[in-house]
Amino acid sequence: MRKILLLCIVLAGTLKVKADDGTKLFYALRTKILTVKDYTADVKMKIDVSFMRVPQLRGTLYFKAPDKMRLERNGGLSMLPKKNINLTISNLIPSGNVTVIDMGPVTVKGKKLRLLKAIPEDDMANIILTKIWVDEANLVATRAETTTRNDGTVIMDLDFGHYTNYGLPDKVTIYMNVKDYKLPKGVTMDYNDETEATKAPKSASQGPQKGTIEINYLKYAINTGLSDDKFGKR
Amino acid sequence: MIQLLHIELFKIFKRPRTYISFGIVTAITFVIQLAMLTDGKGFVNFALSGVNEQFDIQGNILNGYLIAYIILQSLLIHIPLLVALVAGDALAGEANAGTLRLLLTKPIARYKLVLMKFTGAFIYTVLLIVWLAVVALFLSLLLFGKGDMINLKSEAFVMILQDDVMWRYALAFAFAVLAMTTIASMSLLLSAFADNSIGPIIATMGIVVVLTILSNLELPLFTIIKPYLFTTHMIAWKGFFDAPIPYYAIGRSALVLVIYTIGFLAATVWYFNKKDIKS
Amino acid sequence: MRMLLGLIFPDAGQIFIDGTEFNNSRRHLLGKIGAIIERPDMYGYLTGWENLKMFATLSDKHIKHDRLHEVLEIVGLKGREHDKFKAYSQGMKQRLGIAIALVHKPDLLILDEPTNGLDPQGIAEMRGLIRSLSRDHGKTILISSHLLYEIEQVATSMIVLHKGRKVTEGKVNDLLNPDETLVDITMTGNAGPVIAGSQWAAGLVAQGDNSFTFKMNPAHIPALNRWLVGEGIDVAEIRSRHSLEAYFLSLTDDSITAHRAV
Numbered sequence: 001m002r003k004i005l006l007l008c009i010v011l012a013g014t015l016k017v018k019a020d021d022g023t024k025l026f027y028a029l030r031t032k033i034l035t036v037k038d039y040t041a042d043v044k045m046k047i048d049v050s051f052m053r054v055p056q057l058r059g060t061l062y063f064k065a066p067d068k069m070r071l072e073r074n075g076g077l078s079m080l081p082k083k084n085i086n087l088t089i090s091n092l093i094p095s096g097n098v099t100v101i102d103m104g105p106v107t108v109k110g111k112k113l114r115l116l117k118a119i120p121e122d123d124m125a126n127i128i129l130t131k132i133w134v135d136e137a138n139l140v141a142t143r144a145e146t147t148t149r150n151d152g153t154v155i156m157d158l159d160f161g162h163y164t165n166y167g168l169p170d171k172v173t174i175y176m177n178v179k180d181y182k183l184p185k186g187v188t189m190d191y192n193d194e195t196e197a198t199k200a201p202k203s204a205s206q207g208p209q210k211g212t213i214e215i216n217y218l219k220y221a222i223n224t225g226l227s228d229d230k231f232g233k234r
Numbered sequence: 235m236i237q238l239l240h241i242e243l244f245k246i247f248k249r250p251r252t253y254i255s256f257g258i259v260t261a262i263t264f265v266i267q268l269a270m271l272t273d274g275k276g277f278v279n280f281a282l283s284g285v286n287e288q289f290d291i292q293g294n295i296l297n298g299y300l301i302a303y304i305i306l307q308s309l310l311i312h313i314p315l316l317v318a319l320v321a322g323d324a325l326a327g328e329a330n331a332g333t334l335r336l337l338l339t340k341p342i343a344r345y346k347l348v349l350m351k352f353t354g355a356f357i358y359t360v361l362l363i364v365w366l367a368v369v370a371l372f373l374s375l376l377l378f379g380k381g382d383m384i385n386l387k388s389e390a391f392v393m394i395l396q397d398d399v400m401w402r403y404a405l406a407f408a409f410a411v412l413a414m415t416t417i418a419s420m421s422l423l424l425s426a427f428a429d430n431s432i433g434p435i436i437a438t439m440g441i442v443v444v445l446t447i448l449s450n451l452e453l454p455l456f457t458i459i460k461p462y463l464f465t466t467h468m469i470a471w472k473g474f475f476d477a478p479i480p481y482y483a484i485g486r487s488a489l490v491l492v493i494y495t496i497g498f499l500a501a502t503v504w505y506f507n508k509k510d511i512k513s
Numbered sequence: 514m515r516m517l518l519g520l521i522f523p524d525a526g527q528i529f530i531d532g533t534e535f536n537n538s539r540r541h542l543l544g545k546i547g548a549i550i551e552r553p554d555m556y557g558y559l560t561g562w563e564n565l566k567m568f569a570t571l572s573d574k575h576i577k578h579d580r581l582h583e584v585l586e587i588v589g590l591k592g593r594e595h596d597k598f599k600a601y602s603q604g605m606k607q608r609l610g611i612a613i614a615l616v617h618k619p620d621l622l623i624l625d626e627p628t629n630g631l632d633p634q635g636i637a638e639m640r641g642l643i644r645s646l647s648r649d650h651g652k653t654i655l656i657s658s659h660l661l662y663e664i665e666q667v668a669t670s671m672i673v674l675h676k677g678r679k680v681t682e683g684k685v686n687d688l689l690n691p692d693e694t695l696v697d698i699t700m701t702g703n704a705g706p707v708i709a710g711s712q713w714a715a716g717l718v719a720q721g722d723n724s725f726t727f728k729m730n731p732a733h734i735p736a737l738n739r740w741l742v743g744e745g746i747d748v749a750e751i752r753s754r755h756s757l758e759a760y761f762l763s764l765t766d767d768s769i770t771a772h773r774a775v
Contacts, residue, residue, distance in 0.1 A: 053392040343540065
């Protein structure tokens with residue numbers, strides 16, 4: 001960890017001029033993101049984890065800064081990743097004072113973006129490092145790659161459209177590590193259908209697996225002053 | 235033919251013993267429902283521990299659909315006993331009571347009698363499963379409400395949307411009828427061999443228990459014979475709660491069960507046709 | 514009996530009923546037969562009426578309710594038909610069995626041991642019923658029984674089977690000689706030599722310590738008794754066996770003293 005920090009400091013020293021621009025950009029971006037205090041959105045959520053066979057979920061997603069989130073599905077089950085890997089970009093960006101390293105312009109899928117690395121100054125923060133790809137023209141982050149202390153690395157892709165002004169995406173794709181899941185066979189008494197489809201993921205189930213969550217935001221209602229009760233029991 | 239069936243059903247449903255099965259189904263269902271009402275949360279937390287570490291699942295997890303699945307899972311192993319109570323008794327019970335003697339001095343072909351006994355047992359099985367659906371599914375829905383259904387498999391966590399569940403249950407119950415009909419036909423064959431009904435009932439249960447154990451043993455030797463045991467295929471109803479549904483495997487299981495049923499029935503007719511009625 | 518009804522299958526041979534081979538037209542023939550095989554077992558959880566109605570339906574003919582009432586009347590179960598079968602006495606069960614055997618107006622009744630398990634009164638009732646069925650209803654009735662006295666009283670023709678083989682057959686009146694019966698006499702004292710030297714010795718067929726069995730005309734019993742007393746022999750008991758029994762034993766004489774059926 002110290003090595004990385006040292007390396008970063010060295011890098012920071014060499015790219016001082018650019019870093020200042022990067023820092024400004026980062027804070028501007030964060031400010032914009034933080035203007036959204038809460039929102040209510042109709043969403044379609046697709047969870048793609050090898051051991052989870054969950055259909056596309058439609059529901060209403062409630063968010064309240066900084067970290068309250070709830071999916072309401074009209075009597076159905078709500079299923080969200082655990083709290084610290086939140087579905088909002090605000091949770092993937094370090095808070096407080098941040099050391100920003102400007103990695104310069106990059107082109108992703110034909111779009112000119114600027115890559116920033118943000119390191120929180122608080123050593124105890126869950127986030128160790130966040131790489132942010134920023135669309136400077138619209139002042140939105142189209143991708144964030146956050147390395148956390150407890151939850152591995154989380155990557156978030158954001159596609160913007162109707163709500164660019166608020167920095168809110170139309171579509172978010174989250175890539176994360178998931179632990180393997182297994183119940184003893186005796187407990188479940190499976191019907192072993194012996195098809196290849198069910199056998200395939202077995203080989204891949206060693207070690208941590210990749211999981212993807214894809215959320216399509218259909219309609220936002222922003223800053224309506226959601227009360228905490230909305231997030232209920234916790 | 236219709237009259238014969240009418241008589242068979244009349245006999246089945248005039249007997250107190252027939253209703254014991256319905257009582258047992260109701261009682262076990264109640265017990266599970268009661269246990270789930272009082273201790274369901276703990277059960278769900280235990281079952282979901284693998285998923286809960288990384289996902290936060292909220293809402294009515296312990297809904298009627300899940301309860302019904304739990305009930306089916308634990309009860310369907312025991313339904314063969316209840317089916318055997320009627321099917322195993324069908325011929326042997328009459329032999330024991332001496333009524334078979336009188337019955338066979340009437341101008342009825344023996345194969346028709348066997349077919350009617352089978353049809354009677356089948357209708358009883360259907361009604362038993364329908365009753366199971368009523369208490370296990372509809373009563374659970376009443377007690378625990380609706381919701382998305384989760385299905386915990388050993389290697390996967392399956393979630394089914396609530397408006398996508400009912401048709402799966404319809405198919406699952408239909409499959410359960412098929413599986414239990416296989417049991418009924420086996421029980422009837424055992425019944426033809428015996429002159430008292432305890433034997434076939436116990437034998438049916440013994441065969442089901444032993445074969446179920448073989449079906450679930452993860453040993454190489456048993457893996458070879460597993461696909462040929464009907465008990466392996468009796469739980470194919472669970473396939474309807476998977477995503478995607480393994481239709482091919484379920485279809486094959488259904489075929490195996492149908493073949494077994496026809497085989498048992500043919501053997502019963504063949505044996506009973508040449509049996510000396512000495513009781 | 515069971516073979517006649519197709520319950521068990523013969524190892525060899527064929528069965529003809531009314532000139533028709535049984536196996537080829539089993540259904541047709543069974544429709545014309547009514548039967549009770551040993552015990553009249555029926556469904557205990559059903560009422561007499563339900564049992565009767567059910568077996569009537571199975572007889573392959575359309576049978577009206579009137580007919581059910583009619584047979585209940587014949588067997589004397591009227592008024593008790595709605596009791597559960599298991600609550601019936603043995604005699605009532607047997608009578609319901611007859612009702613079921615009769616209900617489809619069969620040409621032939623086969624009764625296998627119809628008096629099995631009946632008390633003396635039941636046996637007498639059954640006898641009356643069989644007689645009336647034959648006389649008043651014109652049925653042919655095939656009865657098997659080991660109660661020879663019962664057969665003697667109701668049968669017109671008979672076949673004697675011994676150890677699975679036919680010994681004889683014919684009209685009861687022809688076969689039974691009313692002038693000849695077996696008489697068992699128990700007496701005290703050393704009667705053997707006395708009898709051996711008398712005219713009665715010709716009729717002596719078996720001899721024990723104190724018991725002697727004579728084959729003789731029953732009309733001569735008083736004379737024999739008088740003679741024994743005159744010879745100074747105390748007679749403890751004189752018992753005349755039933756005629757059919759006597760006849761049966763005479764046909765199968767290896768067991769004259771062994772079988773003392775009452």
